[in-house]
Amino acid sequence: MLKEFFNNTVVPYEMPVDYIDRFASPIHTAQNVDLFLNDEIKDCITMRRFIRDTRRNPASKVFQTILADKIKVKTYLTDRALTGDYKTNREKRWEAHPNSVQYALRRSCMKIETKLLLQIATFEGCDIGLVHNLQHDGLLSDPFEYCKCPITGDNIQYNEFADDALHPTHGKSKFQVGHLNPLKASDTDGANGHTADNISWISENGNRIQGSLSIDEVNALLKRIYQNRPELHD
Known part of the structure; x- marks a missing residue:
């Protein structure tokens, strides 16, 4: 498994070593570091290997392009935050101060x-062959629901996404990676931190509507608009 890991790295100096407890004080001690090769790490490496396999993944170019660009940046690197107690500027998230909202464990x-x-494989219109291969490998459930923008509820269209990935327009993107709820450094249940439970692909319209709001705040806003605008009920 270690060989597979090092043959399929994404960020520089990547290795399956992580802190055990983010909130340990001090954090950087021998007792708080371990080797992690759990199912989540294995699934990630299996997925990386799969997307590069042009025989089993006809959309390999799309997946590799989006991984090397938007996913890698949004997943592994901090946002540019030049104010506040903990300033960050595109360092690896596990290198940020553990009290920063930008911090995340490597395995997260x-x-x-x-x-x-x-x-991406559950976007409407994605190649059915690669979908079946992912299901065969146990990486994708069978059946599954199409991925929807969590704000608008619209199915995300694969063809639009692929075109946007392969033919980008500088300073503009139809799809974003966004946190469903604002980041909180003290998050322990995954609902408000940089975690898989709190992140998703979001459409351009969804991103515009959400702004800096949480999902609950967005839902309350949309309900209020609907109640205040009876002419829209038809």
């Missing part, structure tokens, strides 16, 4: 990567 980031790649 790898789980996010796997989720975002698998979500």
Whole structure:
């Protein structure tokens, strides 16, 4: 498994070593570091190997392009935050201060990567052959539901996504990776941190509507708009 890991790295100096407890103080001690080769790590490496296999994945170019660009940046690197107590600027998330909202364990980031790649396979119109291969490998459930924008509820269309990935327009993208709820450094249940449970592909319209709101705040806003605008009920 170690050989497979090192043959399928994504970020520089990547290795399956991680902190055991993010909140340990001090964090950087021999007692708080371990080797992690659990199922989540194995699934991530299996997924990386799969997307590069042009025989089993006809959409390999799309997947590799989006992994090397948007997924890698959003998953593994911090946002640019030049104010506040903990400034960050595109360093690896596990290198940020553990009290920063940008911090995440390495294995949490790898789980996010796997989720975002698998979500692409559930976009409406994705190649059925690669879908069947992922199901055969136990990486994708059978049956599955199409991936929807969590804000608008629209099915995300694979062909639009692929075109946007392969023919990008500078400064503009129809699809974003977004946190469903604002990041919180003290998050322990995954609902408000940089975790797989709190991240998803979001459409351009969904991203515009959400802004800096949480999912609950978005839902409350949409309900209020609907109630205040009876002319829209038809």
